[in-house]
Amino acid sequence: MKRWLKEDLWRHAIALVTCFFVLFPIYLVILSALSPTGSLQVTSFIPKTISFRNFSMLFTSPKIPYLVWMKNSLVIAGVVAILSVVIGAASAFAFSRLRFKGKKQGLQLLLLVQMFPAILSLSAVYVIMSRVYSFAPRIGLGTQPGLLLVYMGGAMGVNIWLLKGFVDSIPMELDEAAKVDGASAVQTYWLIFVPLAAPVLAVVSLLSFIGTFNEFILARLFLVDMHARTIAVGLQGFISGQYASNWGPFAAGSIIASIPLIAIFLSLQRYIISGLTAGSVKG
Amino acid sequence: MSAFAKREYAISIFLGFALFAMAITYLTNFSIPMKFFLPGMFFLFAFVVGPILYTVAMSAFHYETGNYISKPEAITQILSTGVRPDANQTTFDIVIGEDAGKKLEILASDPTNKKYFISSETTKIDLDPSTLKIDENGDVATAPGFHALTPSEQSALDAQLGSARFTYSSDYFITIEGGTLGSLKRQTLVYDKGTDTFKNVLTGDAYKDNGTGDFANIKNKADILQPGWRAPIWFSNYTKLFTDPQIRKPLIRVFIWTVVFASLTVLTQFALGLLIAVVMNRKLFGRRIYRSIIILPYAMPSIMSILIWGGMFDTEFGAINHLFGTHVHWFQSPLYARMAVIIVNLWLGFPYFYLITSGALQAIPAELSEAAAIDGATSGQIFRKITLPLLLQVVSPLLVASFAFNFNNFNIIYLLTGGGPANTLGGDVAGSTDILISYTYKIAFGAGTQNLGLASAISVVIFFIIASISLYGIRRSKVLDSFA
Numbered sequence: 090m091k092r093w094l095k096e097d098l099w100r101h102a103i104a105l106v107t108c109f110f111v112l113f114p115i116y117l118v119i120l121s122a123l124s125p126t127g128s129l130q131v132t133s134f135i136p137k138t139i140s141f142r143n144f145s146m147l148f149t150s151p152k153i154p155y156l157v158w159m160k161n162s163l164v165i166a167g168v169v170a171i172l173s174v175v176i177g178a179a180s181a182f183a184f185s186r187l188r189f190k191g192k193k194q195g196l197q198l199l200l201l202v203q204m205f206p207a208i209l210s211l212s213a214v215y216v217i218m219s220r221v222y223s224f225a226p227r228i229g230l231g232t233q234p235g236l237l238l239v240y241m242g243g244a245m246g247v248n249i250w251l252l253k254g255f256v257d258s259i260p261m262e263l264d265e266a267a268k269v270d271g272a273s274a275v276q277t278y279w280l281i282f283v284p285l286a287a288p289v290l291a292v293v294s295l296l297s298f299i300g301t302f303n304e305f306i307l308a309r310l311f312l313v314d315m316h317a318r319t320i321a322v323g324l325q326g327f328i329s330g331q332y333a334s335n336w337g338p339f340a341a342g343s344i345i346a347s348i349p350l351i352a353i354f355l356s357l358q359r360y361i362i363s364g365l366t367a368g369s370v371k372g
Numbered sequence: 373m374s375a376f377a378k379r380e381y382a383i384s385i386f387l388g389f390a391l392f393a394m395a396i397t398y399l400t401n402f403s404i405p406m407k408f409f410l411p412g413m414f415f416l417f418a419f420v421v422g423p424i425l426y427t428v429a430m431s432a433f434h435y436e437t438g439n440y441i442s443k444p445e446a447i448t449q450i451l452s453t454g455v456r457p458d459a460n461q462t463t464f465d466i467v468i469g470e471d472a473g474k475k476l477e478i479l480a481s482d483p484t485n486k487k488y489f490i491s492s493e494t495t496k497i498d499l500d501p502s503t504l505k506i507d508e509n510g511d512v513a514t515a516p517g518f519h520a521l522t523p524s525e526q527s528a529l530d531a532q533l534g535s536a537r538f539t540y541s542s543d544y545f546i547t548i549e550g551g552t553l554g555s556l557k558r559q560t561l562v563y564d565k566g567t568d569t570f571k572n573v574l575t576g577d578a579y580k581d582n583g584t585g586d587f588a589n590i591k592n593k594a595d596i597l598q599p600g601w602r603a604p605i606w607f608s609n610y611t612k613l614f615t616d617p618q619i620r621k622p623l624i625r626v627f628i629w630t631v632v633f634a635s636l637t638v639l640t641q642f643a644l645g646l647l648i649a650v651v652m653n654r655k656l657f658g659r660r661i662y663r664s665i666i667i668l669p670y671a672m673p674s675i676m677s678i679l680i681w682g683g684m685f686d687t688e689f690g691a692i693n694h695l696f697g698t699h700v701h702w703f704q705s706p707l708y709a710r711m712a713v714i715i716v717n718l719w720l721g722f723p724y725f726y727l728i729t730s731g732a733l734q735a736i737p738a739e740l741s742e743a744a745a746i747d748g749a750t751s752g753q754i755f756r757k758i759t760l761p762l763l764l765q766v767v768s769p770l771l772v773a774s775f776a777f778n779f780n781n782f783n784i785i786y787l788l789t790g791g792g793p794a795n796t797l798g799g800d801v802a803g804s805t806d807i808l809i810s811y812t813y814k815i816a817f818g819a820g821t822q823n824l825g826l827a828s829a830i831s832v833v834i835f836f837i838i839a840s841i842s843l844y845g846i847r848r849s850k851v852l853d854s855f856a
Contacts, residue, residue, distance in 0.1 A: 100651045104662045107648055110719065111665055114680050115672075117691050173415075180412035189405040200846070202420050204839045208782050208809055209831035210423035212816045212824050213430065217423060220383060242419020245412055274404050305675050305783060321675045325787075328679060336683060343676040354671035355664060358727075 122340035143337035147345070155342060157316050158323035162302055162346075165233060165319060169240045170298035174290050176241070177248035182278050184249065185256035186264060203246040208306060214239055215310060236311040240304070244297050251296075255289040256282065292360045299350060320346050386422070390414055431828035432606050434585040437821045439600040443585075446601040447563055450570060450587070452535065454561025454597075458544060462556040465511045468533065468548065469520040476529070478538050479518050480546065480554055483510025490518055491538040491546060526551065561597070570597060584608070602825075609829035619826070622802040622811070630807040633713065634778040638771055640718045645725025646763075650755075653733050670723040678787040681716040685788075706804030709789050713805050717784055721774070725767075732766045733759070772845030776838050785810040808834050 125140035147155040183189075184196060215230065218239065222229025229235050259282065267277045283290075308319045318326075324342045327335035397406045441449070464480040471477050477492045488499040504512045514520065526533065538546040538554070546554040561579075562571050570579040570587050579587035582596070585603030589595035612619055648666060652659055669677060684691045685702040693699055702708045740762075741754045749757070785791055791810045794803030801818060802811050808830065816827035 097656060100654075100656055101658075103647065103651045104656070104658075104666075107644070108662060108665045111668055111723075113691075113695075114677065114684060114719070115668065117684060118680055176411040176415065179408040183405045183408035187405045187408070189403070198421075199416075201839065202416065202424065204776075204842050205420075205424050205835050207420075208780065208813065209834060210420075210427045211813070212827065213423035213426035214419065217383070217426065224383075238415070239419050242415040245416045246420060249412060275407065278408070303673050303675060306786070321673065324676065325679060328683065339679070343673070343680070347672050347676065350673055351668065351671045354667070358667065 118340045118343060121336050122344055124337060126337070143341035144345075146338050147342055153323075153338065154316050155323070158318050158320045159346065161233065161312075161318065162320040165237055165240070166298045166301040168237055169244055169301045170294040173241050173244035173248050173297050174252070174294040177245055177293075178252050178283075178286065178290055179278070180245075180249045181252035181256050182282055184253050186277075186282075187274060199246055199249060203250065207243050211306065211310070214307070218311075231311060231313055231317075233312065233317055236308060239307060239311075240301055244300070248293055248297060251293050252286075252289070255286060255293075259285055288360070292357065295353060295357065299353070302350065386418065390418075427828045427831050430824055431609050431832050432604055433602045433825050434600070434605045434608070435602045435825035435828075436823035438598060439585045439602050441599060441601055443601040443603070446599050449599055450561055450597050451559070451563060454559060454570070454572075455547075455557045456560045456574070458556045458558060463549070464546065464554045464556070465509075466546075466548065466552060466554040467513060467518075467520050468526055468551070469518050471519070472517060476532065476536060477518065478546065478548070478554060479512065479515055479520070480538075481511040486510070488512055488515075490515060491540065493536060493538060496539040523551075605825075609825050610833075612826065613829060613833065622800060623830070626802050626806050626808055626811045629710070629805070630779060633710075633805075633807055634775050634781075636714050637717045637721065637778045637781075638775050640714060641721040641774070642725045642729075642767075642771060644718060644722040645727075646729045648722070648726045649730035649733055653730065666726060667723045669719050670721075670727075674720055675783060675787060677720060678716060678784055681712075681719070682788050685712050703789055704793050706793060709793055709805050713784060713788060716788055717778070717781070720784070721778075724774075728767055728770055729763060732763050735766070736762050769845045772841060776841045776845070779807070779838060779841070780809045780834070781807070782809045782813065786813070 120136055122143050123136060123139045123141070125138055125142055147153055184192065184199075218230040218235055220229075221235065222231065226232075227234060228238060263281055263285070264277055267281050272280065302319075303321065304319075305321045305325070309322045309325070312318045312322055315323075320342070324339055324346070327339040327342070393406075393410060396402050397410050464482055466481070467479040469477055469479060471490075471492065475492055477490055479488075479490050481488050486501055488501055488504055490497045490499065499512075499515055504515060506512055521529070533548050536548065538548075540546050540556060544556050544558045547557055549555050558573075560572055560574050562573055563569075564571065568581050571577070572579070577595075578590050579595075579597050580590055582588040582593070583603070584605050586596040586600035588597075613623060614620060652662060656662070683689075687693060687699065687701045687704075690702070692702070700708055702712050736759060740758050744754045744758055745751075785805055785807055789803070789805045791803035791806035791814065794800050794806075801814050801820065806814070812827045812830045812834070815823050815830070
């Protein structure tokens with residue numbers, strides 16, 4: 090018993106302090122979401138009254154198209170997640186398995202391009218998309234499809250790089266066996282690689298989904314119209330300007346928006362973490 | 373192909389090339405790898421490589437507020453604004469109309485001098501007052517051969533009417549100021565195409581193309597005409613970074629803070645993550661619950677977490693001051709604002725390092741520390757001499773990657789402090805917590821003068837810094853070996 094105290098007590102103490110540090114902001118969000126005054130103003134850390142006004146406001150107030158924002162975010166992030174992995178997987182397969190001239194240079198270019206932080210080329214993307222707008226107003230600046238295209242480009246580098254790592258780990262013998270049996274590269278891809286890599290593809294698309302869902306700067310630059318906004322831009326609008334103004338609905342909205350992400354993350358953490366260590370840091 | 377019609381040649385050439393490549397690749401068996409690559413390459417080139425090249429190109433131009441347009445556009449604008457009313461500020465009462473050939477004209481009345489005339493953009497016809505019906509104000513409303521426009525017809529011609537110049541004399545012309553008033557003006561800035569100079573006919577000053585996108589007074593270089601144009605100035609934006617003290621000073625300050633911020637972030641995140649990993653690296657009651665709680669910050673949408681922390685640091689209502697019973701102006705003092713940024717980033721990032729290090733700790737064979745223990749090493753010695761070196765070997769590439777990521781961690785700065793506090797009265801763009809990337813963002817898109825050329829130049833410099841850091845990390849992680 091004494092040994093237990095000596096060995097484990099300090100561990101529990103540190104773990105508990107850390108948990109407090111982690112949970113403190115989260116607790117505050119829940120607190121202000123449930124507070125009827127709708128501010129982050131703390132008078133007491135224990136709520137006296139609990140109200141669901143902030144939550145109901147999100148769904149009933151005509152000024153807050155919360156469900157539309159949520160739908161926008163889910164659709165944009167979903168499309169980017171699926172398409173960028175479908176397209177990225179093909180390139181990753183080619184980089185990993187096929188032999189061609191300029192493979193090394195291609196990989197180096199991919200690596201180099203990834204090092205140029207996206208925000209730095211923001212002004213260029215802005216100018217290019219405003220030019221696209223001049224002849225194709227549906228996919229230019231200020232439209233969701235335009236934003237989607239830009240996201241696709243941004244996701245491509247990381248995804249190809251991550252997926253290439255996974256393809257490399259699939260034993261070469263499988264391809265060679267298929268080749269001996271007369272399969273073409275395209276057949277090898279669809280019949281051998283895609284079924285084998287399915288779980289990995291799912292994880293990478295999940296990472297793309299989370300990354301896109303979290304993206305803020307481009308979305309804010311692109312989506313001006315209230316009903317076109319994503320959830321991140323929409324919610325930020327509540328509290329930008331004067332602080333402590335609309336914290337209630339912001340907190341409630343954040344909680345609802347976080348739930349799907351946290352659920353995905355906690356249930357798949359093992360796979361996501363292996364994916365993260367393989368290639369990148371959270372963006 | 374409508375891109376071509378709109379004169380967006382670069383984009384249309386790119387699209388045309390992409391279509392051509394697609395046709396070749398998918399309709400023939402020209403290249404199998406290309407069948408896999410093409411869609412990915414399309415997006416990569418259109419939205420990543422293209423913008424990067426564009427940024428590099430922009431960095432060679434004088435491209436800022438006041439110098440956004442092309443030179444011909446700038447000349448047109450200078451010409452249209454380079455007019456002055458005549459010395460007496462003469463005005464006429466006018467009626468806007470057309471002649472029989474639908475050509476725009478005005479019927480002008482000068483009641484004081486009893487002069488009446490019809491003027492178009494090319495001709496001026498004086499009228500004999502005795503033939504006209506003059507009202508009690510001394511104005512005329514109609515004249516033979518003159519057809520007045522109705523208000524709705526006028527509003528349809530709005531743009532044309534605003535810029536029309538009606539003939540008066542060789543130097544002077546009349547422009548429309550509101551529906552019934554015309555004022556007498558003259559062109560004071562005259563452009564001479566042959567010598568590429570503007571001349572002010574009143575003062576006699578000559579303005580010459582100064583080579584950096586402005587027409588500057590020959591006698592006084594600081595006197596330039598607005599607007600300028602985006603002119604190629606090659607490496608001037610880069611040399612300015614080092615030679616212009618107004619740019620160099622804040623840049624050095626921001627750069628130092630960027631390095632400090634990124635190092636402190638990685639250090640604190642790694643230290644806390646490692647501590648937790650070590651603490652929980654044994655069977656502990658409730659370990660699964662601890663673990664689930666501790667990775668929450670990593671799972672939550674980071675934007676929302678940052679905004680919430682921003683509210684918590686509020687001086688009056690914030691939870692932090694309430695919790696500790698203090699009254700700290702977190703975002704008004706440089707030191708406290710910097711502390712806040714580090715604390716929030718610690719919260720956001722340490723779970724990542726906890727996950728990484730706990731995985732790495734488990735991978736270290738237990739035999740090593742057991743052998744050391746038998747040899748009489750204390751647990752502290754085992755940690756410092758065996759565990760930590762082995763661990764660092766595994767995680768150092770990730771530390772480097774994390775440093776590179778935080779070097780450009782725009783969101784936390786932008787959303788938490790906005791780069792502030794800044795001495796805005798002193799005209800500083802850079803705030804105390806601004807890192808290079810948020811500073812660049814302010815230069816390019818900020819509230820004051822927006823300088824895209826300079827911002828692009830800084831971007832390129834940042835790219836080289838990040839690339840060298842990342843290459844160092846990659847060398848260590850031996851990713852490049854697979855290229856060989």
